Amino acid sequence: MANWDLLLTDVRIATMQRGAAGYGAIEDGAIAIADGKLAWLGPAADIPDLTAAETRSLSGRWITPALIDCHTHLVFGGDRAAEFEQRLQGTSYEEIAKAGGGILSTVRATREASPDELFDSAMRRAQIMAADGVATIEIKSGYGLDVANEIKMLEIARRIGETSGLSIQTTLLAAHAIPPEFEDRRDMYIDLICDELIPEIAARKLADSVDAYCETFAFNPEQISRVFQSAQSVGLPVKLHADQLSDGHGAALAARFNALSADHLEYASAEGIAAMGKAGTAAVLLPGAFLTLHETQLPPVDHLRNNNVSIAIATDCNPGTSPSCSLRESMALACRLFRLTPEECLAGVTREAAVALGLEKDRGTLEVGKRADLAIWDINHPRELSYWLGVRPLADLLIAGRTVNLN
Numbered sequence: 001m002a003n004w005d006l007l008l009t010d011v012r013i014a015t016m017q018r019g020a021a022g023y024g025a026i027e028d029g030a031i032a033i034a035d036g037k038l039a040w041l042g043p044a045a046d047i048p049d050l051t052a053a054e055t056r057s058l059s060g061r062w063i064t065p066a067l068i069d070c071h072t073h074l075v076f077g078g079d080r081a082a083e084f085e086q087r088l089q090g091t092s093y094e095e096i097a098k099a100g101g102g103i104l105s106t107v108r109a110t111r112e113a114s115p116d117e118l119f120d121s122a123m124r125r126a127q128i129m130a131a132d133g134v135a136t137i138e139i140k141s142g143y144g145l146d147v148a149n150e151i152k153m154l155e156i157a158r159r160i161g162e163t164s165g166l167s168i169q170t171t172l173l174a175a176h177a178i179p180p181e182f183e184d185r186r187d188m189y190i191d192l193i194c195d196e197l198i199p200e201i202a203a204r205k206l207a208d209s210v211d212a213y214c215e216t217f218a219f220n221p222e223q224i225s226r227v228f229q230s231a232q233s234v235g236l237p238v239k240l241h242a243d244q245l246s247d248g249h250g251a252a253l254a255a256r257f258n259a260l261s262a263d264h265l266e267y268a269s270a271e272g273i274a275a276m277g278k279a280g281t282a283a284v285l286l287p288g289a290f291l292t293l294h295e296t297q298l299p300p301v302d303h304l305r306n307n308n309v310s311i312a313i314a315t316d317c318n319p320g321t322s323p324s325c326s327l328r329e330s331m332a333l334a335c336r337l338f339r340l341t342p343e344e345c346l347a348g349v350t351r352e353a354a355v356a357l358g359l360e361k362d363r364g365t366l367e368v369g370k371r372a373d374l375a376i377w378d379i380n381h382p383r384e385l386s387y388w389l390g391v392r393p394l395a396d397l398l399i400a401g402r403t404v405n406l407n
């Protein structure tokens, strides 16, 4: 019997290992896979004298860790293209909201859609993401806003993982917006989340983490603290939509609960970022939403760097503020809008995105023992992954050592 299932030769490898300079690159390398994990990698000259069931020469192509989209709202009913057009024709957000538009129109469409309709549209988006090199996708609920529909969304997210072969991480985001039925009694909605929804999804193992939206028009820190305490009481880690449109002290709140990540952060204070650094809470930057909302307040990238905060990048795929299914487009935008370097951007969708999901022991870099999630690219250097716009350089995607069908 062979020692390895698969040996990839004549490859250039960007290991993205923490602390390694220059993408952790290995020129003229080889990678061996056994039982879905990386069994060996290094310069071709050092390949151990072992046997492989299959050997593939990749003609000098680059291999990076498969990409990880650590913040999406992939499951939703309908779209908001008409609203997008109206806003650019001069209609204000308030007028659109009064006419039944905005996030509550997505809530309505999601509640009305059948599970199969929601599954089909989300599955299409997941496949588009995979064609850009993404193997792991985090999917949030948050357009159901009642027990039955939040559960429906999480079940669909789980089904996408089971059907597609992609790795799906699910997040309960019931505290995303105020449901219309609870407009004047927000604390009672928080009661519902803490007393009914979280115990139910924990018992059925439907979510891997719990998220909330901290903003003046959404939920305040006291309400979010209750949701987080409830999540942690059943062993679920938390994350937070924080300081996107104003400084609501979301970064510090996330750090206080040792959140996996605080996401957006355009208005986060220096103190909040320092607290995140101490707590090991990752920052997830979402340039697609920044672009779509015509934001001008940049996230505090230098503070994040100086406090050694993990900087991840994600699509925030959602119908209202970031209708994007391309994580490579997010990398390109993060370079251009936030002035991240191409290497920071690749780390942001691999190593640091794994940190933002609590998966860093299992994936995000190419190191022996980690899952063999590999993106194989037709490029001359990994910096091109942030450079090109509108190009699809992915040659192959492997998840746990198996090639994913991208059609």
Ligand SMILES: [Zn+2]
Binding pocket: 071, 072, 073, 241, 316, 318
């Ligand atoms: Zn979001």
